[in-house]
Amino acid sequence: xxxxxxxxxxxxxxxxxxxxxxxxxxxxxxxxxxxxxxxxxxxxxxxxxxxxxxxxxxxxxxxxxxxxxxxxxxxxxxxxxxxxxxxxxxxxxxxxxxxxxxxxxxxxxxxxxxxxxxxxxxxxxxxxxxxxxxxxxxxxxxxxxxxxxxxxxxxxxxxxxxxxxxxxxxxxxxxxxxxxxxxxxxxxxxxxxxxxxxxxxxxxxxxxxxxxxxxxxxxxxxxxxxxxxxxxxxxxxxxxxxxxxxxxxxxxxxxxxxxxxxxxxxxxxxxxxxxxxxxxxxxxxxxxxxxxxxxxxxxxxxxxxxxxxxxxxxxxxxxxxxxxxxxxxxxxxxxxxxxxxxxxxxxxxxxxxxxxxxxxxxxxxxxxxxxxxxxxxxxxxxxxxxxxxxxxxxxxxxxxxxxxxxxxxxxxxxxxxxxxxxxxxxxxxxxxxxxxxxxxxxxxxxxxxxxxxxxxxxxxxxxxxxxxxxxxxxxxxxxxxxxxxxxxxxxxxxxxxxxxxxxxxxxxxxxxxxxxxxxxxxxxxxxxxxxxxxxxx
Amino acid sequence: xxxxxxxxxxxxxxxxxxxxxxxxxxxxxxxxxxxxxxxxxxxxxxxxxxxxxxxxxxxxxxxxxxxxxxxxxxxxxxxxxxxxxxxxxxxxxxxxxxxxxxxxxxxxxxxxxxxxxxxxxxxxxxxxxxxxxxxxxxxxxxxxxxxxxxxxxxxxxxxxxxxxxxxxxxxxxxxxxxxxxxxxxxxxxxxxxxxxxxxxxxxxxxxxxxxxxxxxxxxxxxxxxxxxxxxxxxxxxxxxxxxxxxxxxxxxxxxxxxxxxxxxxxxxxxxxxxxxxxxxxxxxxxxxxxxxxxxxxxxxxxxxxxxxxxxxxxxxxxxxxxxxxxxxxxxxxxxxxxxxxxxxxxxxxxxxxxxxxxxxxxxxxxxxxxxxxxxxxxxxxxxxxxxxxxxxxxxxxxxxxxxxxxxxxxxxxxxx
Numbered sequence: 001x002x003x004x005x006x007x008x009x010x011x012x013x014x015x016x017x018x019x020x021x022x023x024x025x026x027x028x029x030x031x032x033x034x035x036x037x038x039x040x041x042x043x044x045x046x047x048x049x050x051x052x053x054x055x056x057x058x059x060x061x062x063x064x065x066x067x068x069x070x071x072x073x074x075x076x077x078x079x080x081x082x083x084x085x086x087x088x089x090x091x092x093x094x095x096x097x098x099x100x101x102x103x104x105x106x107x108x109x110x111x112x113x114x115x116x117x118x119x120x121x122x123x124x125x126x127x128x129x130x131x132x133x134x135x136x137x138x139x140x141x142x143x144x145x146x147x148x149x150x151x152x153x154x155x156x157x158x159x160x161x162x163x164x165x166x167x168x169x170x171x172x173x174x175x176x177x178x179x180x181x182x183x184x185x186x187x188x189x190x191x192x193x194x195x196x197x198x199x200x201x202x203x204x205x206x207x208x209x210x211x212x213x214x215x216x217x218x219x220x221x222x223x224x225x226x227x228x229x230x231x232x233x234x235x236x237x238x239x240x241x242x243x244x245x246x247x248x249x250x251x252x253x254x255x256x257x258x259x260x261x262x263x264x265x266x267x268x269x270x271x272x273x274x275x276x277x278x279x280x281x282x283x284x285x286x287x288x289x290x291x292x293x294x295x296x297x298x299x300x301x302x303x304x305x306x307x308x309x310x311x312x313x314x315x316x317x318x319x320x321x322x323x324x325x326x327x328x329x330x331x332x333x334x335x336x337x338x339x340x341x342x343x344x345x346x347x348x349x350x351x352x353x354x355x356x357x358x359x360x361x362x363x364x365x366x367x368x369x370x371x372x373x374x375x376x377x378x379x380x381x382x383x384x385x386x387x388x389x390x391x392x393x394x395x396x397x398x399x400x401x402x403x404x405x406x407x408x409x410x411x412x413x414x415x416x417x418x419x420x421x422x423x424x425x426x427x428x429x430x431x432x433x434x435x436x437x438x439x440x441x442x443x444x445x446x447x448x449x450x451x452x453x454x455x456x457x458x459x460x461x462x463x464x465x466x467x468x469x470x471x472x473x474x475x476x477x478x479x480x481x482x483x484x485x486x487x488x489x490x491x492x493x494x495x496x497x498x499x500x501x502x503x504x505x506x507x508x509x510x511x512x513x514x515x516x517x518x519x520x521x522x523x524x525x526x527x528x529x530x531x532x533x534x535x536x537x
Numbered sequence: 538x539x540x541x542x543x544x545x546x547x548x549x550x551x552x553x554x555x556x557x558x559x560x561x562x563x564x565x566x567x568x569x570x571x572x573x574x575x576x577x578x579x580x581x582x583x584x585x586x587x588x589x590x591x592x593x594x595x596x597x598x599x600x601x602x603x604x605x606x607x608x609x610x611x612x613x614x615x616x617x618x619x620x621x622x623x624x625x626x627x628x629x630x631x632x633x634x635x636x637x638x639x640x641x642x643x644x645x646x647x648x649x650x651x652x653x654x655x656x657x658x659x660x661x662x663x664x665x666x667x668x669x670x671x672x673x674x675x676x677x678x679x680x681x682x683x684x685x686x687x688x689x690x691x692x693x694x695x696x697x698x699x700x701x702x703x704x705x706x707x708x709x710x711x712x713x714x715x716x717x718x719x720x721x722x723x724x725x726x727x728x729x730x731x732x733x734x735x736x737x738x739x740x741x742x743x744x745x746x747x748x749x750x751x752x753x754x755x756x757x758x759x760x761x762x763x764x765x766x767x768x769x770x771x772x773x774x775x776x777x778x779x780x781x782x783x784x785x786x787x788x789x790x791x792x793x794x795x796x797x798x799x800x801x802x803x804x805x806x807x808x809x810x811x812x813x814x815x816x817x818x819x820x821x822x823x824x825x826x827x828x829x830x831x832x833x834x835x836x837x838x839x840x841x842x843x844x845x846x847x848x849x850x851x852x853x854x855x856x857x858x859x860x861x862x863x864x865x866x867x868x869x870x871x872x873x874x875x876x877x878x879x880x881x882x883x884x885x886x887x888x889x890x891x892x893x894x895x896x897x898x899x900x901x902x903x904x905x906x907x908x909x910x911x912x913x914x915x916x917x918x919x920x921x922x923x924x925x926x927x928x929x930x931x932x933x934x935x936x937x938x939x940x941x942x943x944x945x946x947x948x949x950x951x952x953x
Contacts, residue, residue, distance in 0.1 A: 231859075
């Protein structure tokens with residue numbers, strides 16, 4: 001099925017990257033692995049392809065440049081001071097998890113008896129053996145999610161380790177008592193509620209605090225924890241032999257650098273996948289670049305396996321997709337372009353490639369129309385969004401002008417992903433559109449230029465309303481916020497020339513909000529009824 | 538892979554997502570779903586955004602449905618059930634299909650039939666603009682089917698789209714692989730001491746989803762007036778040893794708190810209380826969301842023991858207060874039970890026929906993946922395996938599709 005000659009890039013290492021490598025080589029896909037690490041275990045299903053290995057591994061290598069051309073990505077790589085290039089057909093980002101222990105959060109400093117969770121998870125037996133030389137009864141306290149909200153990945157590690165310590169104590173006769181201090185115990189992952197019950201049965205004591213924080217003091221000889229039990233209201237004090245401090249899961253090393261090089265949107269915590277449902281599960285703002293595992297967020301080990309499959313699927317799909325038709329994508333008129341690069345800066349999909357002139361890569365273009373709306377030279381054309389086409393689509397008031405009553409002509413520009421679907425749903429739910437309503441579907445509200453918005457009024461609209469997706473839900477990431485700011489700006493201008501700014505409105509909604517669409521249109525129509533016919537004609 | 542066929546049992550978000558993925562590879566997909574409308578439970582959910590998207594995923598179900606409906610390789614049959622399925626080389630399946638009373642090619646969704654039908658609940662309407670036809674007719678309640686005494690809907694239809702003489706049909710399918718995406722059954726809270734089914738103003742979280750989807754507001758079912766004081770009770774049928782449900786349903790904290798935020802934004806004077814065991818993390822933006830929602834919602838870490846009726850259909854909730862260590866009560870006029878996910882009812886039939894194993898939780902046990910031709914060719918996607926969010930179901934369906942594609946031979950075209 002694979003049509004591209006170039007391999008797929010796996011950027012990163014670790015369990016998720018290895019799994020992707022295993023999956024893709026199993027179906028005969030050629031791979032290039034680039035990792036800053038010194039090794040990448042190839043326990044993959046090594047399948048020979050005409051005598052050549054399917055997988056090339058470049059360790060101790062960093063990506064410091066990436067340029068997309070039609071169907072390919074050209075990478076600038078650097079290894080041991082040597083710079084070189086490689087070409088790949090698609091990219092899967094999959095770096096290993098990074099954690100940081102929350103010592104500071106609990107006012108603790110690391111010591112032999114105050115240790116991070118990962119160390120306890122990995123070396124439990126050795127630590128306990130060491131302990132048993134000094135202490136008869138051993139107390140281990142886990143601090144997790146007390147001053148911050150934790151997650152099921154950390155909770156699973158805490159509970160599994162606690163259970164192991166408790167059962168260890170049963171086996172060799174020397175008791176270990178484990179305590180887990182937490183606020184909200186995170187059990188929203190497969191098997192964790194059961195694990196929680198098992199740890200309790202094994203003897204782990206849970207101290208769940210809601211409103212009152214425990215007092216944690218570290219002295220030379222150890223840690224003292226004072227707290228009030230919520231069930232009895234009685235004060236308690238604990239001085240554990242070992243205090244295990246939980247961890248925060250952070251974006252992988254060099255996540256910011258890689259996101260910058262590949263042009264990926266990041267979420268607020270720095271993971272290289274925007275917090276946007278349209279990117280689920282493994283998609284980025286760039287077509288042909290996928291992201292899996294800890295690179296995209298906090299994921300349980302099971303979810304990482306799922307990600308590896310999804311990334312493999314997405315990469316195969318990308319490579320086997322038929323060449324995108326170019327006629328419905330954006331195109332730049334070289335004659336009008338002054339190379340200001342506004343399009344390049346605004347394109348949320350990084351679909352503009354820079355050559356002598358900027359050009360649109362059809363495979364990468366999602367046809368959102370933001371570039372065309374922002375281009376100061378009007379040099380970008382997208383079928384259906386040209387000024388004349390838009391004017392034709394808006395049409396003119398259908399209402400009979402000789403009629404006595406005022407039927408407002410309302411133009412509703414609707415994002416195809418939300419507004420126009422909601423409009424259809426409204427009529428299906430029996431909420432008929434007002435008589436003078438004209439629905440004009442656009443790919444994204446961000447495609448609406450000032451000229452488009454104004455052409456509504458020029459065509460005689462008594463009111464113009466734009467329906468766009470909620471903030472954080474725009475497929476083009478910021479098409480909706482661009483629409484909001486353009487409309488705010490235009491409203492100011494309308495006010496300045498003495499025009500009723502209420503005739504221009506913007507509303508956010510989702511595709512399934514048929515009822516809300518009807519409510520908003522009804523309210524807007526009433527406002528326009530109150531204002532009367534537009535004075536512009 | 539143009540000659541390959543996959544049968545997907547269940548048209549919820551997992552089934553639809555898997556179908557879309559397979560279809561992209563040229564595989565022909567038949568989805569059957571026993572409900573009248575595709576999309577499972579989640580197609581009925583409300584968008585929970587206030588001014589910002591809160592990542593509940595409800596719109597993604599719409600998205601997957603629209604992609605499945607639009608794709609020429611995906612064939613969706615609502616109102617259908619598997620009668621027989623067996624494997625001998627390929628699978629042989631016989632599917633019973635309800636009568637197609639409404640011709641989808643003729644129906645324009647005008648709703649005259651829905652408005653005209655004299656019997657309550659015979660004609661039901663869909664949830665999504667991608668439900669086509671947007672209406673369905675219940676043959677068990679229809680007077681024409683019963684005794685031929687009523688033809689009101691047929692007479693009023695301006696497009697002649699209704700044929701009341703349609704008979705049930707069967708579909709034969711010979712797929713190369715089967716995906717079981719039968720989903721979950723919402724926990725029935727009648728057995729819990731919360732008066733569900735007795736007190737009108739006790740509703741389930743799924744009923745609230747539908748209420749918000751349909752009317753945009755949280756109302757008291759007893760009189761249709763906006764609720765003033767609302768309680769959410771979490772973990773009803775989840776984390777519940779008495780019911781043998783030793784699992785967290787993963788999504789209820791997120792859906793309840795997001796709905797609370799939505800209601801508060803639309804009905805600012807409403808007073809909302811949230812009874813819980815542990816608040817579960819949901820979404821990338823959880824910290825900020827949780828911090829903010831605590832200004833709008835009273836959080837009480839206690840699961841109420843009892844509910845008593847009060848004046849004017851109000852309800853008194855008895856709970857143990859963690860601050861005073863005493864029993865307290867509070868009065869509400871709408872109580873929402875966050876019901877958990879339980880194994881799909883009637884799961885035994887498909888699991889027996891397809892030789893699947895049921896785990897001790899009652900959900901289907903995932904089978905180890907075998908890409909070789911000797912693999913059994915049966916895959917399980919979504920909440921049939923256990924509780925999952927919408928995002929989780931989409932990811933799981935992707936993985937399942939990948940396994941199915943590998944089984945069918947992504948790099949080899951030989952027949953299996």
